[in-house]
Each structure stands twice: as C-alpha cells, then as structure tokens.
Amino acid sequence: MILAIDMGNTNAVLGCMEQGKAVFTSHFGTDRTKTADEYALLFRGFCQRGGVDPAALEGGIVSSVVPMLRPVMKEAVTRLTGKTPILVEAGLKTGLQIQIDDPAQLGGDLVVVAVAARKKYPGPLVIFDMGTATTASVIDGQGRYRGGMIIPGLRVAVDALSRRASQLPLNINLEPPAHVIGTNTMDCMRAGAIYGNAAMLDGILERVEDELGEPVTAVATGSLVSLVVPYCQRVIHEEPDLLLQGLCLLYEKNSRRHTQGVKA
C-alpha cells in the first residue's frame, strides 16, 4: 500500500492505494502557509479514519503544482511513513514522449493524468482536467504528448466575474438551469458557466481532431467534470480517479524496490 498525494492550486487529494485501487481517499484544501508538521498531523488523522496504519505504508508519491509546497509535502510524508516519497518532477520516468518546447515546464498534474489515461484508453486522446484551471492535453496516435490548452476554470472565472461586476451576485451556486437562454441573472450566469463550458469542450475536441487529422477519444477528470460533461454533445469518458491512478503507475515505474526487481 502506498500514499499518493496530488496538490492542486485550490484543493488537494490524498489516497491510500493498494494495487492501483483506493483503500480510501481524503480531500483537503491547499494551504500554502501550513507547515510539514501540520500536514503530517492531518495525514495521520486521515489514515486513522481510513483504518490504515501509516507504518504499514511501503512508500509515497507526491505531485504538486504549487512548487513551494513540494518540500513541505516531502517532509510531511517522510515524517508520517518514515520513507521518503517520490516527487513528480523533471527526470521522473513516465513512459511518455513529451513533444513540447520545454518538457520540464509541463505541469506535474498533466503528466500524471496523461500516464493514467494512456494506460486505459488507446490514443489519440484529449484529456480534460477541470479544476482551478481547465486543462486539455493532447496525445496523438503514436502516444506522443503534443501539448494542449490552459483555460480558466469555471469556478475561478465565475467568482472573479462576480467580484468585478457591480450588479452580479457573489458565490453563486452552480446548478444547471432548465434552459440555455436564461431569463434572470442567476440562470444567465449558470447557463453561461455550464452550457458555455460544455460547448467549449465539444468545440475544442472538434478543432483538435482537425489539427491531428484523426478522431480522438475524450476523457475528463477533476472536480467540476460532473457539472459540465452531461451537457456535452460529444461522448466524454468521466474518470474521477485518474490522478491517483496515474500516481500509482508512476510510483511503480520509479520506486527503487521496483526498479531493482525486489518483490514486496
């Protein structure tokens, strides 16, 4: 069993993973000010509630798009498990051919999700991850990571608009309205966020297919997917656990015991 942690810009998830399956998962807020000791205490609490003894964990792996939290996570996990976790960063074996200008610039979360999606679906692929940002990753028929798009996430965008626009309400609840054409402020904003993003995902898939010259399989993960994907006209496979699955795959590929061929 291993500990897998993904830190996003807003939220983070921790999973205790046994052979690619989650024994339990816990979500927590990304707090840039918390110390390693505070995070270790939090993780110990999650493990206790999940019925897992931290000492029984064989190792850990951490991906973080918040660079300043990488050393904090490393220390927290080491404190909890007694083993140094693997960090998702440049130099890690991923099995992906990354064909972008500077592969080291590619967000760790994009790599992790791509590794998991590739294993499950044959290329070419477009992978959407809808969180703080909505990212689109494009993998071609040869399995090469070709690049993608970074789009403001819908929650972040709606909240920013509410703050900037004098006549719009703050902290709106995003529920799908009955009609595309809204007839009050709240429904207009909800339709804009939900139908707008659904239309965008459909249109991006079409444009990527034209650029690649072949049809793609569409996969989506991230906390906001279930809100938007039901309104897409394209078939998009929802895969909520792609990040944790990808972290497990990367752990297997990179853990010393594994590479030395030692059986657990």
Added chain:
Amino acid sequence: MIFVIDIGNTQIVVGLMDGGTRKDSFRLATDRVKTAEEYALLLHGICSMRGIDLKNIEGGILSSVVPVLTPVLQDAVESLIGRRPLAVGAGVKTGLNLRVDNPGQLGSDRVVDAVAASARYKKPIFIVDMGTSTTVSVVGRDGSFLGGLIIPGLRVSVDALSAMASQLPLNISLETPDKMIGTNTLSCMRSGVLYGAAAMLDGLVARVEKELGEPVTAVATGGLGRLVVPLCRRAFSYDPDLLIKGLQILYEKNRPAGEAAV
C-alpha cells in the same frame, strides 16, 4: 451632437454621435471612487484635447452597469453641457418587449445592444458582447428580448487564473497563438482563452438555435470580439460600435415631444 456614454465594470466608453454617425469616441477607466467634479474635469480635458467643442453638444444618454457611478456621470455631464443626460433604465422607451423574469434586473448594456442589433440585423439575433463579462442576449423573431447567458469575460478569467495558479504567469497579453495545440505555458494559455472562447461561441449559437427551433443571425461586439470572432467557425457580424449606436437610437426615441432633431 450628443454624448453617448457606456459605463462598464472596467471601462467607460464615451462616444460623440451626430445623427447615426460616430464623430469620435474614447475610453476612461471605471473608477468607482472618482467624484462628478473629477469626471467633469476628465471629460472636459479630453474633449478639449481632441478638439471637441462642448458648446456643440445638445444632450446625452448613458447606460451603466455600475449603479454607483450613474448619478456621478449624470452630474458630470450636466455640469459640462447644462443638460442632464438620460440614464437607460426603468421609464426609458426601448421598443423591446422584455420577456425576462424581472426587467428591472436586466443589465442596461444588454438592452442597448439588443436595440441596436434589432435595428440592423435579421431576427432572431444572437448578440455576444465581450467585455468584463461575455454576455449573450437573444432577440426573438418577433423582436422580444428573450434572455441569454452571462459568462466570465476572457481578461477577468485569465487574470483570476494567473492569480490562483502558482506556476502560471501573470498579466499575459492575449494574442492569437499560431497553433491551436499549445506547446509552452504561454501558448497553452492563449490558445485556451481564445480558441476556447471561439469554440464556446460556436457551440452556444448552435444550442440557442436548437432551443429556438430556427437559425439566428450572430452578431459580436466588445473589444475582445476582434480576437475571438476570426477563430469562430460560425459567421459572426463583428460590430464594435453596437452599444453607442444603440444609445443614439434610444436618445432619439426618448427625445421630449415637440423637440426636433438638430
């Protein structure tokens, strides 16, 4: 000549209209703390710099989505031209049947856009205005205002993302990337924002047509429309002066009885 003023959440557009023709226009930053005296000084100064004689201005009209600034700009203009400009809102004749839940809640910029588009394009019309927010307004075949969508604007959204995401650059310039599939952080963000918006508009036009059961004329306005419309697959008429044309139309419609056009 009249003053037409559109107070948006980020910028104030001031146009000088003579009949249906735009003689000049300029922009000010929307500053919610400035006083009427400060705005009057600003308007006076910019007009004199651009050779506009305030004596030739017979009146004015304004649309505002920033309620706190509506009387401030009305006071400022009144102090310059001796006449209080009309503010688009309750009591102003628009000629549009507003078929929304609460017409008082409807942003006056969307009403003005719809007035201008109704006068120029075949109905039903899908109007997208890309500014602080990207608003979609739908005018039905019979000329009724049917409602629409409010989407976070491109600039506001991308700046909010930059502020939230540790590894993304701040204050990026929005330029059309040469390829759709970005291969570095900046080209990924530009592609995401611009191609994403274009894909969204195409899809929303199709969805609105489906809901109405008939094809629409698609019209785009707002500064960012210039970057997005060329990336759309649907044909959009790009009409950057839609709002100020609409304000001119509303000024004429609401001119006091007996007062002739100059």
